[in-house]
Structures are given as structure tokens and as C-alpha cells.
Amino acid sequence: MTETGLEGLLELARLCRMPVQQLARTSTGTAISSLQLLQAYQNGILIPWHKQQPEQFKTADELLTADKGGLVFVPELGIYGDVAELDFASLYPAIMAKFNISPETLDCPCCPDHRVPELDRHTCRRRRGLVPQVLEPILAKRARLKRLKQTATDAQARQTYDRRQTALKWILVTSFGYLGYKNFVFGRIEAHEAVTAYSRELLLQAKELAEAAGFRLIHAIVDSIWVHKPHVGEREVADLADTISRAIGIPLAVEGVYRWLIFPPSRTHPRLGVPNRFVGVFRDGTLKVRGLECRRHDTPPFIAQAQQAVLQILTQARTPPELARHLPEALDVLKTSARQLWEGRVPLHDLAITKQVSQDPDAYRRPCDTAIAAHSLLARGVRLAPGESVQFVITAAGDPDPACRVRPLAWGVSPEGYDRAKYVELLLRAAETVLGPLGYDYAKLNELLELQPAACR
Ligand SMILES: [Zn+2]
Structure with a gap:
């Protein structure tokens, strides 16, 4: 509805011969069905009340x-x-x-x-x-x-x-x-x-x-x-x-002609690309991003914004060779973001990871972050149903006790704060997606940041 508005609804009501109120609360399948049944009726075709047609062998x-x-x-x-x-x-x-x-x-x-x-x-x-x-x-x-x-x-x-x-x-x-x-x-x-x-x-x-x-x-x-x-x-x-x-x-x-277009490598197979995962700038200056961290819902907002800021700087390049000229500026933005994270200055809600709960909290077999967060909430009497989402902050990613690894956002600041090294790592991973093809992989970016040794893992 938000994408098609009232105009779209009226268009469909007219097309499918359905009352507007009814159409607004029904599935697209019902609308199509209505349309096809009308066509069948006009063609003089008998419509089966119940259908029986198994898939063929x-x-x-x-x-x-x-x-x-x-x-x-x-x-x-x-x-x-x-x-x-x-x-x-x-x-x-x-x-x-x-x-x-x-x-x-x-x-x-x-x-x-x-x-x-x-x-x-x-x-x-x-x-x-x-x-x-x-x-x-x-x-x-x-x-x-x-x-x-x-x-x-x-x-x-x-x-x-x-x-x-x-x-x-x-x-x-x-x-x-x-x-x-x-x-x-x-x-x-x-x-x-x-x-x-x-x-x-x-x-x-x-x-x-x-x-x-x-x-x-x-x-x-x-x-x-x-x-x-x-x-x-x-x-x-x-x-x-x-x-x-x-x-x-x-x-x-x-759709357009690109000034430059980057296909980043797959995380799991660094020598392969991933379908529908790219970033590029059209000749009219429009940026198009698909499948990158900044488009994913489970990326912390701070990291998504940092990646977007880097991309915005690269938008100025008019050809692939020109990308190199804008690299220093992009790296500066990255350094500033990393320092903010490292010094513990980023507000928690900008670090929250949002995930959908796929099953009942008790049904999770392995302590993934989503399960841990759901369990923590359950311990305080909030039971999330499958399909609901949970927001959490990483507090100590490597802690042997799963309960300490993440903390629901709703609980607010913990005495230890967030896991700075882990968030710097996430930031560098997101930066690597864009800058890796330009010669700045994770290791090189990490070296460049000159943070405390604890960040280098
Ligand atoms: Zn035929």
C-alpha cells in the first residue's frame, strides 16, 4: 500500500472488478483469482469448485x-x-x-x-x-x-x-x-x-x-x-x-550506463562474485547499491551509515581510475568512524543489530546471537514469537558464557559497554566490501587505523 497508494488500489479495484474495501484487505492472489474467474466466465468455461490435479510424474x-x-x-x-x-x-x-x-x-x-x-x-x-x-x-x-x-x-x-x-x-x-x-x-x-x-x-x-x-x-x-x-x-x-x-x-x-561499477567478492569464496551484489554510479550521478551491508536490515545503523558515507565520497569519481583519487577522503571518514567506535562514543541504538526470531526461544539448538538475546528477554518475562524481531548489542563476542555475548537493546547500557573490537571489525568488513577491490582489504585497513593491538584480530 505504501508503494502504490490509493491510486494503485483504485487501479486494481477497477482491473479486478472488486470493491475497494474488500481489495484493500485481501491478498494479491484473491485479486488475480477474481480476474481469471471473470475471464473464464466470459469465455463460457465451467469453473471447478474444488480442484484436483496432482503434479505429473x-x-x-x-x-x-x-x-x-x-x-x-x-x-x-x-x-x-x-x-x-x-x-x-x-x-x-x-x-x-x-x-x-x-x-x-x-x-x-x-x-x-x-x-x-x-x-x-x-x-x-x-x-x-x-x-x-x-x-x-x-x-x-x-x-x-x-x-x-x-x-x-x-x-x-x-x-x-x-x-x-x-x-x-x-x-x-x-x-x-x-x-x-x-x-x-x-x-x-x-x-x-x-x-x-x-x-x-x-x-x-x-x-x-x-x-x-x-x-x-x-x-x-x-x-x-x-x-x-x-x-x-x-x-x-x-x-x-x-x-x-x-x-x-x-x-x-x-536502466542506465555506469561510470563505474564494483562487484565485490563473496565472503565465503573470496575469488567468486555474488549475484545481485554490487555498487555503481550511473552517468547521471545516481548511486545504485544492491546486497551490500548498508542495504541489509541486520547491519547496525552506525556501520551502514559509515559505509554509505564512503560510497557517497566515491560517487564523485567519473571513471574507475578516478576512484583512487577519492580514496584518501574515504579512508579519512573510515578512520573517524573507527575512532568513535574505539573510544566508546557511539550511542547504543546506533549499534543495535535487528534480527527476526525464526522459532520459539526454547527451540534454538545453538546459542546464536539472536537466540541469546531472545533468551535474555525470556528470563525477564518477555517471550518473543517467531516472526517478531529482536534488537541487541554485542557486548563481548568471544565470551565463553553465551549469555554475556550480547545484550538486548531494551536493557540499555551495560557497565562494560559494547564490544569495541568486534564493532571495529564489523566496520572494517563493511569497508572492505567496497574498498577491497580498490586494493584495501581487511588487513590493510586494520593496519591503517593504528588502533590499540586489541583491535587487530
Ligand atoms: Zn494445440
Whole structure:
């Protein structure tokens, strides 16, 4: 609701033919269901009251192929300039519409040669499926609202169009999820698998087309690709998006061209990148961050802010080589933050780690920090239910007695204060994510700080 506002709600009420009050309190699944049932009714189709359709038998090999999901190319580590990010709009629903994927069109008796890539399945080319019939007008309307948003001149209108298109986006996203849900009237897992099989095929096609145009694919995930070409111009990127859109028949939009883009290494495998974890600055100066500490909810606010401050400084660099010029300033910010932590001057609520309790406090087998904090609260009569969150501060990370390691934030300051060395370590880890690719790994940053030896672990 916060993202789509009243405009989005009204858009959906109109689309799904549901009263506004009812829609506001129901799940997206119910809304889609309403829409599909209406289409079925208009087509003169009898709707089963209770549905019985077990998943069909699959061999182990088929399961492996079918369960693959969307395509992912793990990014190559490092710093890049001249990278374009291209995104397919509503890729899965667009595939359902374009390739006529619907529970009743899959494996029809009439068109055995209209094959789904990789899988031993086919779709019908003679009868239009119910799900595509429902999706097509929504896709068209969303595209129209997005165009209107781009051409709108006043901010109010832009926001209205954006909220309406976002509401439609959720319907589209959810419709893919429900396609694979067997308890849903128009759900069938095999249809779901056909969609992801097509998506992998299309993404590979996009990769080949980009390579034919002289680009190199450096990262891809489900419906987005990141391609690099030295000194690439905006025009050239727009042309590539056009070429791919026309060849595939699903619109591919330019998200932007990056001045610089960093793919940090994985924590557990330092020589590998992590899908959808990067930071970069577009040519218009916008910073884009995915998967880094400052975006995670369980990062203490102080650490998230320090990482953001470092990134903000690097935003000034216009090319990858220029990043080095802004390093001294970034390192200064880091030093100041580290000193504040080390001298015990950071307020507790800026150090709180927020985690969700996943089970009953008594059910935890190992004393992880979340369990310890939940237990401490329980000892004082507060029982957290699974799904609730707990906030705690690290007091003595290495203490042999688990109860001493963390302390619920609600208890306030403890006589010993927070674990300074541990928080400096967390700060340096977050800094390393961004600065490691620039030659400043954890050890080098730690050396630079010149804190007491206790911090060097
Ligand atoms: Zn057919």
C-alpha cells in the first residue's frame, strides 16, 4: 500500500472488478483469482469448485532441468567502467503472454511440435490460453502507464502514473507465482517450469545478440543483464536494447550506463562474485547499491551509515581510475568512524543489530546471537514469537558464557559497554566490501587505523 497508494488500489479495484474495501484487505492472489474467474466466465468455461490435479510424474533428470529457475551468470569480480544495465519489463508474465503458457494450453493434444526449450513439453498454437488472455491487457496497460510517467511534466501526475504501474507490476509478479501453485484454480507447476525454461533461452539469446554487437556480458540475473563495451555511447546502448527487444519480442529497457561499477567478492569464496551484489554510479550521478551491508536490515545503523558515507565520497569519481583519487577522503571518514567506535562514543541504538526470531526461544539448538538475546528477554518475562524481531548489542563476542555475548537493546547500557573490537571489525568488513577491490582489504585497513593491538584480530 505504501508503494502504490490509493491510486494503485483504485487501479486494481477497477482491473479486478472488486470493491475497494474488500481489495484493500485481501491478498494479491484473491485479486488475480477474481480476474481469471471473470475471464473464464466470459469465455463460457465451467469453473471447478474444488480442484484436483496432482503434479505429473517426473524423472530425476527432468526435475533437475525443470527446477532450474531463472538464469544467473555470476559476476566476474572487479571494477568496471562503461557498463550498461538492461532490464526486461515483467519478463515472466510477458513470456506467458507471448508463448501462450497457461495450464490448459500446456501439452495440448493438437500441437506436439510447438516445443518448450529444454523440457519435453509443448504449448498450443491454436487456442489462446486463459492466463495469457488475462495478462496481455495488463502488460499493455502497464507499458502505457510507464510511457505516460516518462512524458508527464508535473511531479504529481508522475507519481500517480508510477503508483498505478507499480500496482499492476505486483499483479504481474504474483500471477507468475500463482501459475505454479497447484491449489490455485488456474495453477499448474509444469506451466511455471515452462516459463522459466523460456526465460533462460531468451536470456541466452540476449547474451548472444549483445556479444554480436561487440559487448561482453559480465553479469546476468533472471531478467537483467550487465554488458560492457569500452567507451560505449548512450545511443549504442539504446540500439542494443532495440535490437534485442525486436529479436525476442519482449521489451528490454536501458536502466542506465555506469561510470563505474564494483562487484565485490563473496565472503565465503573470496575469488567468486555474488549475484545481485554490487555498487555503481550511473552517468547521471545516481548511486545504485544492491546486497551490500548498508542495504541489509541486520547491519547496525552506525556501520551502514559509515559505509554509505564512503560510497557517497566515491560517487564523485567519473571513471574507475578516478576512484583512487577519492580514496584518501574515504579512508579519512573510515578512520573517524573507527575512532568513535574505539573510544566508546557511539550511542547504543546506533549499534543495535535487528534480527527476526525464526522459532520459539526454547527451540534454538545453538546459542546464536539472536537466540541469546531472545533468551535474555525470556528470563525477564518477555517471550518473543517467531516472526517478531529482536534488537541487541554485542557486548563481548568471544565470551565463553553465551549469555554475556550480547545484550538486548531494551536493557540499555551495560557497565562494560559494547564490544569495541568486534564493532571495529564489523566496520572494517563493511569497508572492505567496497574498498577491497580498490586494493584495501581487511588487513590493510586494520593496519591503517593504528588502533590499540586489541583491535587487530
Ligand atoms: Zn494445440
